[in-house]
Amino acid sequence: FFEKKNQKTFVNWLRALHVAFVRPPTPCLASRWDGTYVGVMRAAIYWAPGRADPLWKLGSAWLGRDAESGVAVVPPDVPNIVELTSTARLYGFHCTLRSPMRLAGGLDEFCATAARVAQASRPFSLPALEPRDFGGFLALGLTEPCPEVQALADLCVRESDRHRAPPALAEAARRRAAGLSRREEAMLRRWGYPYVMEEWFFHLTLTRRLNDVERASVIPAVELHFGNALALPRLVEEICVFTQKDGDFQIAERFSLG
Secondary structure (H helix, E strand, O other): OOOHHHHHHHHHHHHHHHHHHHOOOOOOOOEOOOOOEOOOOEEEEEEOOOOOOHHHHHHHHHHOEOOOOOOEOOOOOOOOHHHHOHHHHHHOOOEEEEEEEEEOOOHHHHHHHHHHHHHHOOOEEEOOEEEEEEOOEEEEEEOOOOHHHHHHHHHHHHHHHHHEOOOOHHHHHHHHHOOOOHHHHHHHHHHOOOOOHHHOOOOEEEEEEOOHHHHHHHHHHHHHHHHHHHHOOEEEOEEEEEEEOOOOOEEEEEEEOO
């Protein structure tokens, strides 16, 4: 008897109750004195296209892996594509909203927070996408600004931060070695990751860093592979919790917005 909107809210509410009180808690953290972590689950909040969206099938094929089913997918016939996409394949086809973090507590509590964020947010339209160069990496970016997705990413960062374990010393050093601006350093100290809030930008990573010759050949291949799926109208209707422990990131749960 619920309207569709209220059905989504009710389902998210039930999921939050389930992960917080019903499912057995999932311990995640073990540490060593040298600032590294052993056997630690990492979790993130991502946006991923819905399974019915052609973009999900095409993106999974480009990376050679479906991050929901965990099944390997035959990639398109592009020279050296397995090597070009090796790092992106690890994370799955996605746009980062809250970057991967080592959890200070259990996965259940993290999922409950994601469910609350989803319930507090409303679906919105996403602009068309296009292949773009982001500091040498090829990714799908927006063709025009989208304040709604920026606000959603900011909310995910703020609300999930309570679950974040301090970054390992080696991890923080690696971030700083890349060369951070003063603002990015401040974000790293405050949020554990330099590219959040106003330093964040929407993108779905497709490759490792490319040289000029590689970029000239890969961009046409991306345009051919994704075709008109990049321009299809689509709504951001879900956020996803991705998890990793000793392997690839996979979707643990999808949460409907609103």
